Amino acid sequence: MFCPICKGEFREGFTHCDNCNVDLVEDLNNINVKIDGEFMLCPQCHTEFHEGQTGCPDCGLKLVRAVIDKNDEYVFLEEPVFERVDSTQEFNNLWRHYCEIEPSQAVTVLESMDGEMLKKVMDLLDQNDINFMFVEPNEAASTLGSIFGVNSPLERPFPKIVVKREDEERALTLLANSSELGLFEVPEELVGDDDEEDDDE
Ligand SMILES: [Zn+2]
Ligand SMILES: [Zn+2]
Numbered sequence: 365m366f367c368p369i370c371k372g373e374f375r376e377g378f379t380h381c382d383n384c385n386v387d388l389v390e391d392l393n394n395i396n397v398k399i400d401g402e403f404m405l406c407p408q409c410h411t412e413f414h415e416g417q418t419g420c421p422d423c424g425l426k427l428v429r430a431v432i433d434k435n436d437e438y439v440f441l442e443e444p445v446f447e448r449v450d451s452t453q454e455f456n457n458l459w460r461h462y463c464e465i466e467p468s469q470a471v472t473v474l475e476s477m478d479g480e481m482l483k484k485v486m487d488l489l490d491q492n493d494i495n496f497m498f499v500e501p502n503e504a505a506s507t508l509g510s511i512f513g514v515n516s517p518l519e520r521p522f523p524k525i526v527v528k529r530e531d532e533e534r535a536l537t538l539l540a541n542s543s544e545l546g547l548f549e550v551p552e553e554l555v556g557d558d559d560e561e562d563d564d565e
Pocket of ligand 1: 370
């Protein structure tokens with residue numbers, strides 16, 4: 365029997381690792397029970413996911429089961445594979461208004477490496493019934509680049525969120541007026557009356 369966290373091997377009769385306070389498993393390469401406190405982790409950007417996602421919206425990579433050990437280090441519960449997932453399928457499950465948008469119709473409303481920010485913006489668009497699509501940075505070259513540590517924004521395009529041209533103004537106004545985001549510079553004339561100005565700075 366093995367401890368899924370410290371990976372120590374135990375003799376017959378043991379069922380629990382007291383050091384890690386976790387039940388032992390039979391096979392470290394195929395942990396088929398849920399481990400206390402486990403979540404999904406992106407093997408590349410180390411973003412944690414706790415809501416059943418299978419892919420990282422930022423990196424587009426398959427998430428890996430993981431826990432945090434006593435030293436606050438991530439421990440993988442399965443071998444990390446740097447495999448891309450088809451995000452469209454997953455996004456369709458998460459957001460009602462996620463849809464394919466023709467490139468000729470698409471206008472970018474956000475370009476960012478910040479996975480949290482991307483998700484917030486998609487939540488916001490979805491809640492306000494605006495159709496949108498997530499566009500991954502260009503393909504194989506950029507994924508290889510980031511795995512090998514090349515992270516220069518010059519060499520690596522950002523993931524984007526696009527909306528249809530007809531929704532552009534509504535989307536930008538929405539994002540500009542969101543108190544949660546605060547990053548957007550929108551031309552004055554696009555921003556309507558704003559009765560909840562909170563200027564914390
Ligand atoms: Zn242990
Ligand atoms: Zn990631």
